[in-house]
Structures are given as structure tokens and as C-alpha cells.
Amino acid sequence: MHFTSQTSSNGVIERSFTLDDIPGVLWSPALPSPAPLVLMGHPGGLHKKAEGLVARAIHLVSTQGFHVASIDAPGHGDRPRSAEDARWVDQLMRARAAGEPLGSIVSAFNASIAERAVPEWQRTLDALQALPEIDEDRLVGYSGMTLATEIGMRLAVAEPRIGAAVLGSAFASEPLIEAAQLVTAPVLYLLPWDDLEIDRESGLALFDALGPAEKVMHVTPGPHQRVPWVETEDAARFFTRVLATATLAA
Amino acid sequence: MHFTSQTSSNGVIERSFTLDDIPGVLWSPALPSPAPLVLMGHPGGLHKKAEGLVARAIHLVSTQGFHVASIDAPGHGDRPRSAEDARWVDQLMRARAAGEPLGSIVSAFNASIAERAVPEWQRTLDALQALPEIDEDRLVGYSGMTLATEIGMRLAVAEPRIGAAVLGSAFASEPLIEAAQLVTAPVLYLLPWDDLEIDRESGLALFDALGPAEKVMHVTPGPHQRVPWVETEDAARFFTRVLATATLAA
Numbered sequence: 001m002h003f004t005s006q007t008s009s010n011g012v013i014e015r016s017f018t019l020d021d022i023p024g025v026l027w028s029p030a031l032p033s034p035a036p037l038v039l040m041g042h043p044g045g046l047h048k049k050a051e052g053l054v055a056r057a058i059h060l061v062s063t064q065g066f067h068v069a070s071i072d073a074p075g076h077g078d079r080p081r082s083a084e085d086a087r088w089v090d091q092l093m094r095a096r097a098a099g100e101p102l103g104s105i106v107s108a109f110n111a112s113i114a115e116r117a118v119p120e121w122q123r124t125l126d127a128l129q130a131l132p133e134i135d136e137d138r139l140v141g142y143s144g145m146t147l148a149t150e151i152g153m154r155l156a157v158a159e160p161r162i163g164a165a166v167l168g169s170a171f172a173s174e175p176l177i178e179a180a181q182l183v184t185a186p187v188l189y190l191l192p193w194d195d196l197e198i199d200r201e202s203g204l205a206l207f208d209a210l211g212p213a214e215k216v217m218h219v220t221p222g223p224h225q226r227v228p229w230v231e232t233e234d235a236a237r238f239f240t241r242v243l244a245t246a247t248l249a250a
Numbered sequence: 251m252h253f254t255s256q257t258s259s260n261g262v263i264e265r266s267f268t269l270d271d272i273p274g275v276l277w278s279p280a281l282p283s284p285a286p287l288v289l290m291g292h293p294g295g296l297h298k299k300a301e302g303l304v305a306r307a308i309h310l311v312s313t314q315g316f317h318v319a320s321i322d323a324p325g326h327g328d329r330p331r332s333a334e335d336a337r338w339v340d341q342l343m344r345a346r347a348a349g350e351p352l353g354s355i356v357s358a359f360n361a362s363i364a365e366r367a368v369p370e371w372q373r374t375l376d377a378l379q380a381l382p383e384i385d386e387d388r389l390v391g392y393s394g395m396t397l398a399t400e401i402g403m404r405l406a407v408a409e410p411r412i413g414a415a416v417l418g419s420a421f422a423s424e425p426l427i428e429a430a431q432l433v434t435a436p437v438l439y440l441l442p443w444d445d446l447e448i449d450r451e452s453g454l455a456l457f458d459a460l461g462p463a464e465k466v467m468h469v470t471p472g473p474h475q476r477v478p479w480v481e482t483e484d485a486a487r488f489f490t491r492v493l494a495t496a497t498l499a500a
Contacts, residue, residue, distance in 0.1 A: 193457075204454075207469065214478075215470075216469065216478075217443075217467075217468070217469035217470075218467070218469075219457065219466065219468075219469065220465075221463065228466075230466070230491070234484070241480070
């Protein structure tokens with residue numbers, strides 16, 4: 001992991017990094033004390049420094065003193081898009097323009113990205129936990145909607161270091177339902193009640209399928225691009241409550 | 251309004267009162283400062299000092315410095331049950347014992363109680379706001395599930411002084427859906443996902459029907475008797491955020 005730049009603003013240090021071919025960002029409190037790490041995924045089509053993601057990351061760092069890391073998903077942000085991914089994107093754009101249902105295309109595309117993204121997040125987590133300012137024994141959080149939920153569900157299944165997740169707004173494909181059933185970490189699931197692209201039933205089915213005893217779903221008016229800010233505050237409290245003392249079982 | 255007894259414990263003063271034939275309780279901070287009032291309704295079959303209600307009232311008073319008032323609904327607690335109400339209760343008990351659906355009986359019974367309870371809450375609110383320690387210009391909160399939601403929905407429609415409500419676990423009868431559509435105060439709606447008596451679809455339909463732009467639904471595993479304590483904390487923060495500065499429009 002190589003840090004390539006550092007800026008500081010209002011008590012938050014932002015460091016850009018690369019890990020092999022993965023570009024990422026790490027936000028940390030200027031005065032670090034032992035604090036949990038949250039991995040933050042970006043929605044499909046966006047990137048590691050998408051506006052909403054940065055606002056939520058800064059909130060977590062400045063109100064809870066957390067470290068927050070974000071990386072570009074395969075084919076997103078500063079990363080090249082493969083010919084196969086470009087075909088998916090074309091197919092998606094055509095369906096959206098024609099007003100056709102997006103579920104099957106989005107689910108297949110996101111599953112393909114997630115298959116590549118999960119091991120990338122695991123390598124990123126290895127590298128982050130090797131930093132002196134990040135506690136390697138502590139469980140970490142994961143947060144993200146749409147594409148980032150398709151990745152995060154599977155990451156939470158594959159990776160015992162994920163101790164809490166804030167997810168939402170994914171289509172209830174059969175493979176994702178199966179992944180949801182295997183999640184054991186506490187989950188806060190966000191369901192935007194008036195989403196124009198992702199049906200309500202998908203959110204209800206994914207919440208229903210989620211395995212952990214501690215799960216909660218917050219349903220808010222509006223589409224997935226307009227989740228009220230109070231949910232950012234609730235998510236921060238959720239991470240703080242669940243991760244405050246959580247460590248990997250010996 | 252006559253206060254009939256007063257006790258004090260851990261910084262919370264509990265005063266019992268009667269208002270004509272309505273028995274009630276008012277919990278207040280021992281060191282009062284200007285703070286909102288929350289009216290708390292009890293579930294069907296219980297009373298003004300039901301265990302869970304008292305725990306939530308004490309939490310609101312001791313963490314947020316609120317005043318909280320609770321009264322016995324008609325035919326509940328220390329109040330006589332009419333012959334007609336007794337017939338409803340018999341019918342309900344028989345249906346429950348036979349494992350029959352309860353929706354139509356509960357909805358009709360609760361609608362009848364709510365018709366009587368709404369003006370009682372309004373008179374209680376008049377009397378409470380006449381107390382020197384309660385600010386008469388401030389909007390008040392209302393909280394309660396099952397029967398208390400049937401009452402609270404209609405109270406929120408009839409009473410402009412209700413500025414925030416925490417509701418949940420009611421059957422989506424046609425009259426209640428119509429009331430929900432007329433609510434304008436922000437609502438936090440609780441949906442216990444595994445309720446044995448009240449169907450999920452009722453919760454989803456009532457949340458969907460609710461009028462206000464600011465509404466949120468929290469869905470948690472378990473039945474309505476087992477809403478996780480974190481929801482009590484979330485409700486307290488919801489009331490604080492919405493009611494902190496809310497006053498009746500001039």
C-alpha cells in the first residue's frame with residue numbers, strides 16, 4: 001500500500017493510496033485514538049470519492065473518530081473498464097433508456113463485479129490493518145448501497161473481520177438471497193420506499209433473508225439517491241454501538 | 251386535574267393524577283427545565299403503568315429531560331369496563347383461543363375505544379399544558395403501539411398540537427388507512443417483522459398511507475411485544491430532534 005497524497009481539513013486527514021492496481025482513499029481523525037475502521041463502497045457507476053460517500057465518511061470520522069476507507073470497484077473511477085464490463089454498461093444504458101426492467105442485467109453485472117471486488121477488499125483490509133494507527137484485532141464495518149451492497153453482502157459472508165454492515169437497495173436475485181442468509185454480522189438495511197428502479201419487494205425479501213439475529217431495516221420516502229441525512233447519523237451510531245468493543249473471537 | 255400522589259427516584263418525579271374519571275401519571279425531571287411533553291399510550295389490554303411503557307417513559311425523562319404523561323384508555327387499568335367492551339373482549343379472547351384471525355375484531359374494538367379516547371387525550375393535554383412546568387406553546391409528542399396507535403393516529407389528525415408520533419403494530423383497516431393519510435406530523439413507524447397476530451402487510455400499508463413528508467419505518471425481528479431496546483433510544487432521539495424547537499404556527 002503506497003500513500004500518494006495527503007490533505008487535511010477540519011480535523012480530518014485524507015490520504016490517497018494505491019494497492020497494486022487498486023486506487024483508494026483513507027480518511028482518519030487528525031488526532032487518532034484507537035477507533036474502528038469502516039470500509040465504504042460506492043454505488044454502481046460512481047467512484048471512491050462520490051459526493052455522498054465522502055460526506056458520510058467525513059461524518060463518521062469527525063463525529064465518531066473512525067477511520068474510513070474507500071476503493072474504486074473494478075471498472076469504476078480511475079480503473080480501466082474491460083470490454084466485457086463495457087458491454088454490460090451498454091446493455092444497462094439501453095434498458096434504462098427504453099424503460100425496461102433492470103433487475104436481471106444489474107444483478108448479473110454486479111455479481112460479476114462483486115466476484116472480483118471481494119478479494120480486493122480483503123487485500124485492502126490486510127494492508128489497512130497493517131498500518132500502525134489501525135487496530136488489527138478489531139472487527140470492522142462495511143457500508144454501501146446498490147453495487148456496494150452486492151459486494152458487501154458477499155464480503156460479509158467471506159470475511160469474518162466484517163462485524164457490522166449498513167446495506168441497501170439491491171435486487172433480490174437468487175444468489176444474493178443465498179448470500180444474505182449466510183451473513184452473521186449485525187446489519188442495518190436501508191430501504192428507499194419510492195425507488196424508481198429497484199422494487200420494494202427486493203428490499204423486503206433481502207431483509208427477510210438476512211441471517212443475523214440483530215438486523216434492522218430503516219424505510220424512508222424517496223429513491224435510493226435521496227436517503228435522508230438522518231440515516232447517515234443512525235448508521236454512525238449503529239457502527240459505534242456494534243463495533244465499539246467487537247474483536248475477532250480468539 | 252388533581253395530583254393524588256408523588257414519588258421520586260433517580261432524578262425522575264412520578265405523579266399520579268385524576269382528570270374527572272381519567273386516571274393518569276406524569277413523569278418529570280426532578281430538575282425541570284423547558285422541555286417537550288410526550289403523551290404515551292398503552293397497548294390494548296394493558297394500562298397506564300405497563301412495564302414497557304414505564305421503562306420508555308423513564309428513559310425519555312432521564313436521558314432527554316422530557317415530561318411524559320400516560321392515562322388509562324377507556325375500559326382499561328383502573329377504569330370500569332362497559333358491558334359492550336366486555337363483549338368485545340370476550341369475542342377477542344374466543345377468536346385468539348380458536349386461532350382465528352383477529353384483525354376485524356381488533357380493528358372494530360379499537361376504533362370504538364379510540365373514538366372515546368381522543369377527546370380524553372385532548373382534555374388531558376389541556377390540563378397538562380396549564381401546569382406551570384409545561385410549556386403551552388410547544389408541540390408535543392405521542393407514542394404507542396397496537397391500541398395506542400389506533401388512538402394516536404386519530405389523535406394526530408384531530409389535534410394540531412401533536413408534532414411528532416412514534417406508532418406501530420396496528421391492523422390496516424380502511425378507517426385507519428384513511429386516518430393515516432391525514433396525518434401531517436413526522437412519524438416513526440415501528441414494524442415488528444415476526445408478529446404472530448398482526449400481519450406484515452398491515453404495517454407496510456399503514457406506513458405507505460402515512461401523509462407526512464418526514465416519515466421513517468424501523469423494521470425489527472420479533473413480535474410487537476419484543477421490540478428491541480435500541481428502538482426506545484431511537485424514538486427518544488426522534489422526539490428530541492423533531493420537537494426541540496417545534497411550536498404551533500402563529
